[in-house]
Amino acid sequence: MASASTDVDLSRRAWQRYWQSDRLAACMPDNPAAAAEIERYWKGEFSGLSSGARVLDVATGNGVLLAWAAQSAADRGLALALTGIDAAQIDPLRFVTSEQEALRSVAFHGGVAAERLPFGDAAFDVVVSQFGLEYSDLDVSLSEVERVLAPGGCLRWLAHGASSAVVVESAERVAQMDFLLAQDGPFAAMAFFTRALLQGRRIARARDRLQASLEVARTYCLKNPPSELVQQICGSFMHMAIENQRYHPEDIATLVEENREKMRFYRRRLRDLLAAQLTPERESRVRESLAVSGWRDVVMSPLADSGTGNHLGSVISATRAW
Ligand SMILES: C[S@@+](CC[C@H](N)C(=O)[O-])C[C@H]1O[C@@H](n2cnc3c(N)ncnc32)[C@H](O)[C@@H]1O
Structure with a gap:
């Protein structure tokens, strides 16, 4: 903690x-x-x-x-x-x-x-x-x-x-970010996948883990509408996983890390708002x-x-x- x-x-x-x-x-x-x-x-x-x-x-x-x-x-x-x-x-x-x-x-x-x-x-x-x-x-x-x-x-x-309305909306957004940033969530699975791409090994296993995580995200979205943030992030992860040969693995890794950092700051601000x-x-x-x-x-x-x-x-x- x-x-x-x-x-x-x-x-x-x-x-x-x-x-x-x-x-x-x-x-x-x-x-x-x-x-x-x-x-x-x-x-x-x-x-x-x-x-x-x-x-x-x-x-x-x-x-x-x-x-x-x-x-x-x-x-x-x-x-x-x-x-x-x-x-x-x-x-x-x-x-x-x-x-x-x-x-x-x-x-x-x-x-x-x-x-x-x-x-x-x-x-x-x-x-x-x-x-x-x-x-x-x-x-x-x-x-x-x-x-x-x-x-x-x-x-x-x-x-x-x-x-x-701002408070109610923020609580929904924080729940979505908690889901995305969880230890076994889509960001972690995507980071694992990009590491595998960078190292050139265990790619199939990492892709399976990412796909399983994106499937969990799909179920989350069905149970928790509206989940635009989850849909948007997972959609872009899915695209990068399928089309990974069109990108440099370093670029994918940088993008994932930048977005994770941005999201951590955003979640912090919204958690502060909820506490306030x-x-x-x-x-x-x-x-x-x-x-x-x-x-x-x-x-x-x-x-x-x-x-x-x-x-x-x-x-x-x-x-x-x-
Ligand atoms: C939601 S923003 C509001 C800013 C501005 N009043 C507005 O309406 O756009 C909350 C602000 O409170 C500031 N803040 C948080 N804790 C504070 C504190 N203890 N003393 C002074 N400012 C604080 C944050 O840095 C942030 O800029």
Whole structure:
């Protein structure tokens, strides 16, 4: 079993790699109308901010919330003081090609944990977080948020709710990746096959093992629809096994290893997401943490897709008491 520190390190590397590609946001619903609903919620929140308001985004990723905040302020002819932190070594200006103007107005700090915010007391008027704070140790990070918020300042946090579509979908995907990456699963059988090709021996035995594993995958797909990921990967393994003479064994081995690595990172991110979801128990812990004297006007409510009624996340808002 992996130790907690190995897991934390894998998580950090997984997110780092994720943010080094040209994407502004994570965990957005596949449905564009639902994603637009989330954007509308945030732009509504940002439209109430006055000029010069100091905003901190916790677990900012590539800064989607702050880009929306900057746009919303620019539309009103105002400027905000925008700061984003993330545990991963982020560098949105380098990796994101969209929203460059908005992102240029933000001070980003990578390698910073929500549990140890490197800011003075009362340094911000607003703290926001989208699918972020819940990834941290909430007992510690919520008191950090309280500390850096000025009296009267507010917290606006959109968290993964246990029944949200993203959470349900992620659980299915993790199960599929667990199947693909199991010790006796299709990735292991394909790696065994490519090793046999590279060594030029025991090829028939390795092909039999691969075929048996792909047959198990076929049965898995029949029992667990929809299994697109399993189908897609196993389809490409099948193709490479049948057509192996058209490829260099080294190229097949490299491709399999690259995909295995990518999948390990992807599974890590989704496992983190599942661990971060606000289950009813975690939700009550949050309520308890915010019920202390430092907070008032605590509201927790679901954000739903107005078209389908699907749960998109849980909105938690609270005000730092005077
Ligand atoms: C689902 S992403 C959300 C990013 C961004 N808010 C968005 O909506 O696109 C979760 C982020 O939380 C960050 N994270 C995880 N644990 C953290 C912690 N303890 N402190 C700060 N950031 C953390 C990860 O590095 C990742 O970038």
